[in-house]
Amino acid sequence: MSALSVASLPPIPPAASLQARARAAVDQSRADARGQGGQVAVDDYRCTTRFAQELSLFRRHPQAVAAGQSLAAPGSWLSLTHLGTPLLLVRQADGELQAFLNVCRHRGARLVPEGSGENARAFACPYHAWTYRADGGLRGVPQAEGFPCLKPEESGLQRLEVTERAGLAWVILDPGQSDLDPAAMLEPLISDLAGLAGMQTPQAFAPRSYEVEANWKLLVDGIFEAYHFKVAHRQTIAAMFAGNVQLVDEAGLHRRLYLIKSNFAREQPGPEDFEPRRYGNLTYFFFPNNLVLVQPDHAQFSCIEPLSPTRSRIHEITLIPEAPASEKAVMHWQANVDLYRRTLAEDYALAESIQQGLASGANEFFNFGSYEYSIPRFHAQLAQQLDHGH
Numbered sequence: 001m002s003a004l005s006v007a008s009l010p011p012i013p014p015a016a017s018l019q020a021r022a023r024a025a026v027d028q029s030r031a032d033a034r035g036q037g038g039q040v041a042v043d044d045y046r047c048t049t050r051f052a053q054e055l056s057l058f059r060r061h062p063q064a065v066a067a068g069q070s071l072a073a074p075g076s077w078l079s080l081t082h083l084g085t086p087l088l089l090v091r092q093a094d095g096e097l098q099a100f101l102n103v104c105r106h107r108g109a110r111l112v113p114e115g116s117g118e119n120a121r122a123f124a125c126p127y128h129a130w131t132y133r134a135d136g137g138l139r140g141v142p143q144a145e146g147f148p149c150l151k152p153e154e155s156g157l158q159r160l161e162v163t164e165r166a167g168l169a170w171v172i173l174d175p176g177q178s179d180l181d182p183a184a185m186l187e188p189l190i191s192d193l194a195g196l197a198g199m200q201t202p203q204a205f206a207p208r209s210y211e212v213e214a215n216w217k218l219l220v221d222g223i224f225e226a227y228h229f230k231v232a233h234r235q236t237i238a239a240m241f242a243g244n245v246q247l248v249d250e251a252g253l254h255r256r257l258y259l260i261k262s263n264f265a266r267e268q269p270g271p272e273d274f275e276p277r278r279y280g281n282l283t284y285f286f287f288p289n290n291l292v293l294v295q296p297d298h299a300q301f302s303c304i305e306p307l308s309p310t311r312s313r314i315h316e317i318t319l320i321p322e323a324p325a326s327e328k329a330v331m332h333w334q335a336n337v338d339l340y341r342r343t344l345a346e347d348y349a350l351a352e353s354i355q356q357g358l359a360s361g362a363n364e365f366f367n368f369g370s371y372e373y374s375i376p377r378f379h380a381q382l383a384q385q386l387d388h389g390h
């Protein structure tokens with residue numbers, strides 16, 4: 001088995017500098033393979049022990065759980081479950097977003113049912129009506145004389161680290177990780193993404209969540225190579241792209257991928273005419289499971305939430321520069337969403353077919369070629385992080 005090196009690669013260059021590498025890749029008709037291929041053990045995609053370790057790693061890395069715009073007004077709130085953890089996000093009077101474990105400090109009932117709302121003043125627990133302020137502080141305890149030792153100031157909701165970047169709310173789910181700074185963990189890639197036009201305060205369009213019968217890593221693997229494009233996406237987007245030519249840049253554990261479009265080869269833009277979003281798709285991957293695919297006038301966010309070793313839930317939000325002002329605008333965005341979903345359906349059907357074959361014994365390892373090098377590298381980085389966590 002080849003050694004999977006996780007030595008660092010050069011720092012991420014600005015997107016505008018991709019032109020020269022795109023030129024070289026298209027001229028030589030190959031991806032700029034900056035690593036080697038390698039193998040990944042099939043068991044890593046189905047082992048329950050491994051899955052439990054991965055879940056605890058997920059809880060230490062920022063998870064984008066909502067579009068900030070969906071919680072724009074002071075007092076707006078959102079209750080959701082992510083990685084099995086009940087969460088409550090509340091926009092404070094001063095405009096700051098706060099995140100809490102949505103779990104009562106009395107006897108642990110879920111405080112707020114799933115949903116969203118406005119004008120939060122207080123949240124009352126459905127079990128014994130302990131109430132909490134919008135800032136998470138404990139406000140009231142019915143028949144409080146029964147709790148002579150209770151310290152209300154220490155009995156507020158557990159607060160989680162949260163940051164808003166690129167229009168998304170990123171939360172660290174583990175309350176024991178208050179020393180982690182999600183904003184710093186997303187850098188420098190998040191600044192590169194947020195610097196793109198329309199990505200500071202995008203509007204959320206057509207959000208949806210659905211499940212796929214596949215290990216989360218099969219869904220991530222598919223974005224790290226363009227080798228499958230001409231085959232798996234021949235019915236949808238293959239003709240729009242230049243073939244097996246994808247440029248990969250790393251920023252710590254995160255990656256920016258550039259999938260070169262066929263118009264780049266046709267029009268041959270020089271460095272001055274090169275507009276990265278016109279000549280390719282930029283995908284921002286935030287380790288371990290958040291993706292933003294940037295297209296010329298909008299972006300598609302996906303979070304891959306692992307549910308079990310063989311099942312994942314995908315959360316998608318289309319991020320558009322401003323709320324659609326007409327029916328025509330809605331149709332424009334919807335057509336983009338539909339093509340994106342048709343393309344992803346091709347990827348996810350293949351992931352499900354792979355998952356079904358995993359237990360067959362046909363393969364002990366998957367073999368990744370040089371232009372798929374980013375996949376075994378991701379697995380090596382993941383393994384390294386899992387080792388650090390224990």
Ligand code: FES
Nearest residue numbers: 104106107125128
């Ligand atoms: S569990 Fe919430 S008030 Fe008792």
Ligand SMILES: [Fe+2]
Nearest residue numbers: 222228233347
């Ligand atoms: Fe794909």
